[in-house]
Amino acid sequence: MKMTKTLTAIALGLGILAGAGNAQAAGAGVKPPSQDWSFNGIFGTYDRAALQRGFQVYRNVCANCHSLDLIAFRNLGDLGYNEDEIKAIASSYEVQDGPNEDGDMFSRPATPADRWPAPFPNSKAAAAANGGAVPPDLSLITKARGAGGDSALRVSLFHPGGFALGADYLHALLTGYKEEAPAGFSLPDGKYYNEYFPGHAISMAPPLYEGAVEYEDGTAATTEQLSSDVTMFLAWAAEPELETRKQTGIKVILFLIVLTAMLYALKRKIWSDVH
């Protein structure tokens, strides 16, 4: 099957040529190291305990400035919380509703159907409270910061050494702050030096420090741990379908391989009288 080999090579070649046509994706920053995430690879799944810890980090730290518009309380079921726990979490937040019969807006406790309340009413308010920089919504942050999302294929013509995932970048960013900018780097006022941020001058103060959150499950809250947990949580927020997708994919591809093998056998049989 020399021809099939050639074709496979060409198709794969074109795929790799094509991949992540985004040489600049990593920006001017340093390439973040690849992490061994539990959701990597074709059998990848999220680690439920890490998701719940990451959620805790998000609630206690990130949520003070960053919205998570695309996530509703009901989605927390994915993290392993049951219905009552979700109701309890939701009801600890107030959301605006209305207008009521008198035409007034009112506050009420959130329900599982509500989306996560944003910390600021609008982007102007967010900028005003954060020295002019709007903290980005985190719903899609791992997909928006890394070439290829959670790609099982990491090489391309534009990234001969392979590219990093958005989750790798996020984890590197959260742990990549330096106390002082290197000599010769002029850091503007109100900015912080980060090894992995494109241009290195980031407006977000280092958000994580040892013990920033007291984990409910007793895990030691090192900066590394906090960062990796919250990254896992945000990877889930960006790709809640990941586990279903990968598990479906394995079945689909196994089915296709068997089907194709049978089609090939049939092809051989039918063509056996052609000379």
Add this chain to the structure above:
Amino acid sequence: MSGGTSNFQSNSRIVNWIEHRLPIFSFMDAQMNQYPTPKNLNYFWNFGSLAGIVLVIMIVSGITLAMSYTPHTEYAFTSVERIMRDVNSGWLIRYIHMNGASIFFIVVYIHIFRGLYYGSYKAPREILWMIGIFILLAMMATAFMGYVLPWGQMSFWGATVITNLFSAIPLVGDYIVQLLWGGFVVDNPTLNRFFSLHYLLPFVIVGLVFLHLWALHMHHSNNPTGVEIKDEKQDTIPFHPYYTIKDLYGLGLMMIFFAFFIFFAPNYFGHPDNYIMADPLVTPPHIVPEWYFLPFYAILRAFTSDYWVYQVISLGGTLMSAKLAGVIAMFASILVLLLLPWLDRSRVRSSKYRPLYRFFFWVFAIDCVILGWVGGLPPEGVLVTIGQWSTFWYFFHIIIIVPVVGVLERPKPLPDSIAASVTGATQAAE
């Protein structure tokens, strides 16, 4: 449609009743069942039917997506995310459609290069080839507008950059740009008309595909020897079951390749910036089109004011701006392919018997890959020079090398017939 006869007969009175009034059964029998096909086609001939199937997949998935998509600047981005999160299997439909575009171009580019290698564009298949080029153009327009619909950063800025190109056209340029935008900037009217046209054009492609097949069935498929069918009995086999099963096997392989991207690398062909909602106030650091446009994007960007090709064609910069020259070159890079059947002077079709042309074919193929590579990187330093020389070579190959090689080359002896190519008999070179 010519090119096939049918001795269709049926015992069913209903079938015969219909057949008497609309001979659709004998037509299908002649064109899809008994249709004589060269028996020596290799697997590169699978890509035409694959492209047709991907087109159907794109239309079906696209119509389904349109049921949950909102073409409005305020809602488009979140409506796509609702499809990804809240619509049943929405993520699957969306990833099929998103990756399907890339698969479509991979399949079609292989199909086109197969035509180039085996000289499938030569008489009497010139119109077949030209319709194919129009299909490519329609695909590109459709893909470009489809990429705008999720209203991410790259959607918005890609639309801005590409539509702005038309402003380089003298006199009517600004009018055309305003027509495309439906206003004075890329905004809601732009999104609305792009959605409308993105829905329309695939059906235009279906029509063109029908013409493409009609022209194909007039003179039948070319084949790896490039020698015409001489004796239907000796040289051909009926399309069914031989090529139906071969195409199905090829389809299986393609679906495995396709499924890998859908399920395990769904954003591989995409750009992270498109997961950030469009913001007219924030320009991404490096705006790139989708990968399948990169070679053409490289040609567009090659035309800087100090590019010697630009200096020559614009008579030292007096005739047109470098921007206009780039736009013309970008469109010309596809339109020039329409002339290929007449530029190629060789009467031998297949590169198998044309060693010199074959060499230049591969140089050209590599040149296209280099253009794609340059097109995806920032235009800096040596990349500019590489892009400019690759652009030069693209046109030089088609306009100069192809005709000259066609005249100068002494082809190897051709087989007497398709059947003879299997047994190894040859005739003297023409």
